[in-house]
Amino acid sequence: MTRIAIFVEGQTERKFAKKLIWQRYGHLTPKVNEIICHGKGRFISIQEPQAYPGVDWFVLLIEVPSRDTLVSYIKDNATNMIFKRGFNLLLGLLDLFPDKRSDKIQRINAINTTLKESPACDKVRVILAVMETEAWFLCDWHMFQRIDTRLTTAFIQSHLGLDLVTDDPELAYKHPSKTLDEILEQVQRRYRKRSSEIDTVVGKLDLGFLCSCTSKIDSFFRFISELDSRIPKSHTTQK
Numbered sequence: 001m002t003r004i005a006i007f008v009e010g011q012t013e014r015k016f017a018k019k020l021i022w023q024r025y026g027h028l029t030p031k032v033n034e035i036i037c038h039g040k041g042r043f044i045s046i047q048e049p050q051a052y053p054g055v056d057w058f059v060l061l062i063e064v065p066s067r068d069t070l071v072s073y074i075k076d077n078a079t080n081m082i083f084k085r086g087f088n089l090l091l092g093l094l095d096l097f098p099d100k101r102s103d104k105i106q107r108i109n110a111i112n113t114t115l116k117e118s119p120a121c122d123k124v125r126v127i128l129a130v131m132e133t134e135a136w137f138l139c140d141w142h143m144f145q146r147i148d149t150r151l152t153t154a155f156i157q158s159h160l161g162l163d164l165v166t167d168d169p170e171l172a173y174k175h176p177s178k179t180l181d182e183i184l185e186q187v188q189r190r191y192r193k194r195s196s197e198i199d200t201v202v203g204k205l206d207l208g209f210l211c212s213c214t215s216k217i218d219s220f221f222r223f224i225s226e227l228d229s230r231i232p233k234s235h236t237t238q239k
Contacts, residue, residue, distance in 0.1 A: 002057040002232050005081060007074050007092040009067040012177075012193055013133050015202045017093065021059055023207045024224065025231055031055040036063045042076045046085045056232055060087075070094050071111050071126065075118050082120035089230045092126035093223060095133060097175060104128060127223045134176035134191075136220045137201055138169035139213050146204040148187040159186050168216040 008014045014034065021032055031052045035044060044062065052058065064073045074092050081087040099107055108128060115121045129135065137143065141164035144151035153165050160182060173179045181191040191197050210220065
């Protein structure tokens with residue numbers, strides 16, 4: 001059985017990754033478990049590999065305490081998870097923000113240098129979302145009207161000067177989560193990364209549409225490419 005672990009820096013990414021798994025790969029019968037890590041200890045208790053009847057592959061979503069600890073969590077657990085627990089891929093999802101776009105290559109090199117210290121590094125990947133995972137959300141400009149019918153692209157452009165239809169949110173917006181909050185504020189809603197607010201936004205996303213935006217959000221496609229390459233029968237279809 002293929003076993004994949006996805007390490008994320010917060011609940012936004014965990015909730016989004018869970019939706020992605022079920023909508024993009026749900027027809028392949030996954031088993032999804034979640035772990036939320038607290039405290040300073042970085043070693044995760046992982047159960048022995050087991051078979052689940054009727055399940056083709058297993059994914060473990062691991063929310064670490066902070067952005068700054070994600071790479072260390074992966075490195076410290078890689079040997080055990082890959083060699084003893086049978087994971088085929090450890091995939092990290094990390095915001096580039098508050099670093100600058102010009103720091104991306106330097107940040108990636110630093111991450112890779114750290115991960116190369118693990119003997120399991122060939123089965124470890126970290127994707128930097130530019131600038132934040134919320135940039136991916138902004139790419140689905142239809143999502144805002146699903147939240148509130150007043151939030152048309154014309155309304156957003158006239159009030160905030162944002163051209164969501166044309167812009168690549170990874171390149172156009174410095175702080176995507178703040179941009180998302182500013183848009184929702186126009187209709188007395190908020191996005192402050194509270195659980196209910198995340199649920200509202202993630203729940204309204206159309207992943208099929210996101211997957212059609214091949215000229216934008218490059219880091220999103222890097223992320224799903226890593227999953228596609230490991231998941232069995234990964235000629236995926238959208239539900």
